[in-house]
Amino acid sequence: MDVVVYFFLLGVLARLLRSDLRLPEALYETLSIYLLLAIGLKGGIELSKQPVLALAPQVLATMALGFVIPFVLFPALRFLKMNGADSASLAAHYGSVSVVTFAVGSAALTRQGIAFESHAALWVAVMEVPGLAAGILLARWATSGKESVSGTERAVSQWRTLAHDVLCGKSMVLLLGGIVIGAVAGVEGSAPIKAVFVDPFKGVLALFLLELGLVAGGRLGEIKRFGAAVLVVGLGAPPLLALAGALVGVALNLSTGGVAILATLAASASYIAAPTTMRIAVPQANAALSITAALGITFPFNIVMGIPMYIELAKFLTT
Amino acid sequence: MNKHPKKLLVIIAEAALEKQLEQDVRRLGAQGYTVYDVRGAGHTGEREGAWEADRTIEMKVVCQADVADNIARHVLQAYGQHFGLTLFFADVAVVRPEKY
Numbered sequence: 001m002d003v004v005v006y007f008f009l010l011g012v013l014a015r016l017l018r019s020d021l022r023l024p025e026a027l028y029e030t031l032s033i034y035l036l037l038a039i040g041l042k043g044g045i046e047l048s049k050q051p052v053l054a055l056a057p058q059v060l061a062t063m064a065l066g067f068v069i070p071f072v073l074f075p076a077l078r079f080l081k082m083n084g085a086d087s088a089s090l091a092a093h094y095g096s097v098s099v100v101t102f103a104v105g106s107a108a109l110t111r112q113g114i115a116f117e118s119h120a121a122l123w124v125a126v127m128e129v130p131g132l133a134a135g136i137l138l139a140r141w142a143t144s145g146k147e148s149v150s151g152t153e154r155a156v157s158q159w160r161t162l163a164h165d166v167l168c169g170k171s172m173v174l175l176l177g178g179i180v181i182g183a184v185a186g187v188e189g190s191a192p193i194k195a196v197f198v199d200p201f202k203g204v205l206a207l208f209l210l211e212l213g214l215v216a217g218g219r220l221g222e223i224k225r226f227g228a229a230v231l232v233v234g235l236g237a238p239p240l241l242a243l244a245g246a247l248v249g250v251a252l253n254l255s256t257g258g259v260a261i262l263a264t265l266a267a268s269a270s271y272i273a274a275p276t277t278m279r280i281a282v283p284q285a286n287a288a289l290s291i292t293a294a295l296g297i298t299f300p301f302n303i304v305m306g307i308p309m310y311i312e313l314a315k316f317l318t319t
Numbered sequence: 320m321n322k323h324p325k326k327l328l329v330i331i332a333e334a335a336l337e338k339q340l341e342q343d344v345r346r347l348g349a350q351g352y353t354v355y356d357v358r359g360a361g362h363t364g365e366r367e368g369a370w371e372a373d374r375t376i377e378m379k380v381v382c383q384a385d386v387a388d389n390i391a392r393h394v395l396q397a398y399g400q401h402f403g404l405t406l407f408f409a410d411v412a413v414v415r416p417e418k419y
Contacts (some may be wrong), residue, residue: 025356028370161338215369275372279335283401288364291372 002107005303007206011213012300016220023211031208033270036171038197038204039099040178041190043121047179048186055122058252062123065248065266067130069241070095074138076237080229082289084142088135089278093294094237095131096270097124099171100212103205104303105264108259108311116257125175127265129166132277136162139282162281171273212299219296226236226289234297240309242267250317260307260314267306269294323416325389327379331357331405333366334374336398343393344378348386350419353379363403375403381411381419 014021047055070091077087102124109116166172182190190197223230245266249259271294279287330340337354355415357377360370366375380390391406398404413419 022369025368172340211369215373218369220369272371276335279333280339283398287372 001171001304002104002111004104004107004202004206004209005188008209008213008216008300011210012217013213014219015214015217022114023207023212023214027200028208028211031204031211033170033174034197034204035103035201035208036099036174037178038201039103039121039124040175041193041197041276042178042201043119043122043125043180044182045185045187045190046118047122047183050119055119057135058117058254059122059126061252062262062265063126063130065245065262066097066127067134068095069244069266070131070134070138072244073237073241074142077226077233080232085139085282085285086289088142089282089287090233090290090293091138092132092135092278093269093271093274093290094241094298095134096129096274096304097125097127097131097265098268098270098294098299099175099272100205100264101268101299101302102261104209105307105310107202107260108307109260111255112311114257114260116255116261120258121175121179123265125172125179125260128175128270128273130173131270132166132274132281135274135278136281139278139285143282143284154243165201165280166273166277169273180208198218200267207224208299209303212295215245216295219292222288222292223296226292230289230293231297234293235301238267238269238298238302239309242306242313246310246313246317249314256314256318259318260311263310263313264302264307267298267302267310269298271295271299320414322412322414323417325381325411325413325419326384327381327409327411328390329405329407329409330376330378330380330390330394331359331403332376332394332398333404334376335372336402337376337378339374339398340378340394343397344380344390347390347393348378348380349382351381351392355379360404366403375414381413383419 073091073094074087077090242263246259246263249262254262271291275287275291278285332340355377356368357375358366359375366373368374387408394406
């Protein structure tokens with residue numbers, strides 16, 4: 001297991017022991033800003049070394065993957081007797097991606113000496129939004145007629161606000177901003193900031209995972225509240241989605257590491273962009289349910305057991 | 320010192336509502352507001368404010384009594400069903416009434 005995962009487990013343990021450990025909120029903010037920028041920069045620097053247009057098929061395929069996932073998950077969640085709003089919101093969490101799961105996945109590949117497309121951060125950036133859009137569409141469709149119908153004008157203005165919040169949200173601005181800065185500055189141009197944004201990356205990731213462990217540990221008690229269905233989703237969806245992601249990776253002719261990364265991204269569930277977006281877009285959905293599944297179950301599963309499995313799957317599919 | 324009676328309306332809500340609440344109170348006649356990050360627990364569970372989706376805000380609005388009523392009515396109607404929400408009023412006194 002990668003050393004950073006131990007920090008996550010420490011956080012969970014501290015929480016279960018009811019320790020008073022708590023990272024200041026300002027530090028959490030700072031760490032997340034750092035991680036998003038650093039991941040973007042790293043991808044951008046690699047992007048500067050290659051023709052960007054050649055990546056169009058990858059970009060389109062990863063976006064399509066993110067958009068399709070909620071449509072596949074939604075009927076399955078309905079089958080598990082979840083209501084329409086909850087199913088749509090939960091599906092959106094899985095359609096979108098978790099940047100930290102990506103970071104842990106890349107760290108695992110690097111540690112095992114498996115090469116992967118170093119511009120993979122670009123996939124993360126383009127996969128965040130389509131899943132959310134799909135989830136919102138599903139929610140609109142699933143709940144149409146049940147809520148009092150608001151005027152078209154109001155609906156349009158709400159869509160505009162949502163689009164603004166998602167596309168100009170913190171994670172998009174930092175991730176895409178980092179990619180663009182990295183791509184423009186290139187290897188030499190970004191050398192002066194390497195000491196801050198590249199070298200300490202793993203240490204910062206470890207600290208962030210400690211915090212996430214504290215938060216995820218707090219959700220464990222909620223699992224009982226939602227029963228078996230949330231466990232089935234949280235543990236069952238990631239491997240199946242990983243398989244779908246891996247097959248898309250193989251179709252795109254990615255390297256073994258690239259296939260593993262795409263599998264990891266498909267398996268991951270967003271717990272930053274998705275909860276805040278879906279809270280406003282689908283207020284009637286139970287936010288605690290989605291967060292418990294995404295952060296309480298799927299995230300720990302992916303970083304402890306999922307990622308090693310997805311790497312093996314990628315090896316199997318590419319040899 | 321001359322003191323003038325006003326209403327203080329306190330709205331405690333999920334942080335996801337912050338932007339909408341700011342627009343709502345302005346639109347309904349409040350001339351200003353103050354927002355704090357808070358944490359706490361209620362009948363919808365505990366909110367620790369440790370990360371994005373778990374944040375709670377407290378918004379204080381000092382205004383005319385009828386404006387406070389209008390804001391409270393609208394907020395309850397628009398968000399009361401699906402969001403964690405606490406509202407209360409208090410009588411306060413201000414020295415510069417034209418500000419509120």
